Amino acid sequence: MTHPRHTTVGIIGGGPAGLLLARLLHRSGIDCVVLESRDRSYVERRQRAGILEQGTVDVLRACGAGERMDREGLVHDGIELRWNRRAHRLDFPALTGGRRVMVYAQTEVVKDLIALQLADGPPLLFGARALAVTGADTGRPAVRYRHQDREQTLTCDYIVGCDGFHGVAREAVPEGVRRTYTRSYPYSWLGVLAEVPPSHDELIYAHSARGFALFSMRTPTVSRLYLQVPNGTDPADWPDDRIWDELEARGAIDGPWKPARGPLTAKAVLPMRSSVTEPMRYGRVLLAGDAAHIVPPTGAKGLNLAVADVTVLARALDRLHRTGSTELLDAYSDTCLRRVWRAEHFSAFMTTTLHTAPDQSPFDARLQLSQLDRIAGSPHAAAELAENYTGLSLT
Numbered sequence: 001m002t003h004p005r006h007t008t009v010g011i012i013g014g015g016p017a018g019l020l021l022a023r024l025l026h027r028s029g030i031d032c033v034v035l036e037s038r039d040r041s042y043v044e045r046r047q048r049a050g051i052l053e054q055g056t057v058d059v060l061r062a063c064g065a066g067e068r069m070d071r072e073g074l075v076h077d078g079i080e081l082r083w084n085r086r087a088h089r090l091d092f093p094a095l096t097g098g099r100r101v102m103v104y105a106q107t108e109v110v111k112d113l114i115a116l117q118l119a120d121g122p123p124l125l126f127g128a129r130a131l132a133v134t135g136a137d138t139g140r141p142a143v144r145y146r147h148q149d150r151e152q153t154l155t156c157d158y159i160v161g162c163d164g165f166h167g168v169a170r171e172a173v174p175e176g177v178r179r180t181y182t183r184s185y186p187y188s189w190l191g192v193l194a195e196v197p198p199s200h201d202e203l204i205y206a207h208s209a210r211g212f213a214l215f216s217m218r219t220p221t222v223s224r225l226y227l228q229v230p231n232g233t234d235p236a237d238w239p240d241d242r243i244w245d246e247l248e249a250r251g252a253i254d255g256p257w258k259p260a261r262g263p264l265t266a267k268a269v270l271p272m273r274s275s276v277t278e279p280m281r282y283g284r285v286l287l288a289g290d291a292a293h294i295v296p297p298t299g300a301k302g303l304n305l306a307v308a309d310v311t312v313l314a315r316a317l318d319r320l321h322r323t324g325s326t327e328l329l330d331a332y333s334d335t336c337l338r339r340v341w342r343a344e345h346f347s348a349f350m351t352t353t354l355h356t357a358p359d360q361s362p363f364d365a366r367l368q369l370s371q372l373d374r375i376a377g378s379p380h381a382a383a384e385l386a387e388n389y390t391g392l393s394l395t
Contacts, residue, residue, distance in 0.1 A: 022124070194223040194263065195265055
């Protein structure tokens with residue numbers, strides 16, 4: 001195949017951030033190339049987030065990637081919190097002026113964006129492993145990459161790193177400029193897929209002295225379930241019956257509820273951490289998604305933050321393309337970081353409120369219960385949670 005030698009925007013990473021950015025730039029008439037290190041099959045199988053904020057849904061619809069999402073996705077108007085055998089539902093539209101969320105797996109978003117890109121979009125190279133970014137602080141940065149056993153160089157006007165925390169784009173920001181803030185949590189999630197209908201028509205976030213549990217779903221016939229477990233847990237130590245027993249115990253309420261049981265088709269342990277890298281721009285290299293920030297999954301913010309980043313970036317590049325103004329591009333890092341830190345705060349709040357730390361004192365446990373009681377009893381506290389969960393404005 002003929003390898004492109006130059007493009008306006010070189011995008012490293014063919015996950016949802018890179019693919020959506022390519023779609024938005026294509027619709028603005030801005031040429032770009034996407035380099036993805038893995039093959040198409042791998043990219044379309046990666047299991048990740050499943051909750052789309054209202055703003056994410058709106059962006060996907062606007063760029064032509066919403067048809068299957070609207071047909072197969074599950075619109076949710078709230079979530080249920082459980083603690084002390086109590087259940088309290090948060091009504092999102094009532095608390096936020098009409099905002100909702102959509103259950104639609106990241107794997108499906110990626111499939112939709114890949115199909116659009118291959119049909120009429122800019123070049124998308126699978127199996128193209130980025131080796132290094134050079135010239136970040138010059139007018140002609142470049143990506144060195146390996147594709148089909150040959151090393152290639154792509155020069156760009158701008159490079160966008162959507163290649164994750166360990167990607168080469170993040171490393172292009174010099175250590176003396178780059179600052180990373182991190183937080184690790186003393187527990188992980190054991191995530192499972194179950195061939196069984198969901199146990200509730202909306203997500204259940206359950207706090208208990210035994211640990212946290214989340215009852216989610218992928219489709220009307222497939223459940224996605226999570227249990228808080230110690231760091232370093234081996235999924236093999238959790239046979240199916242033990243998982244179902246623990247889910248039932250942690251989600252228990254005073255009433256006739258039990259999770260529907262069925263075969264488990266996948267098990268994996270997910271570590272919990274927070275990370276923010278500042279700035280999100282150095283010279284002509286810009287970071288988006290996991291390359292700039294990571295959140296624990298409790299707040300359902302990872303994919304949605306990536307979408308927010310590339311939406312802001314696409315608008316800035318469109319302004320530059322149409323008018324020559326760099327105003328929005330110059331503000332990119334500061335604009336995104338304001339939203340990133342709000343999402344980090346919310347994700348940490350949800351995580352520490354709902355999980356039981358190994359060294360947690362009885363005093364800390366009572367503070368958690370007090371916070372949950374506050375959410376149930378105060379429209380203001382409930383609205384704050386709902387507003388953050390459904391997503392802050394992208395403008």
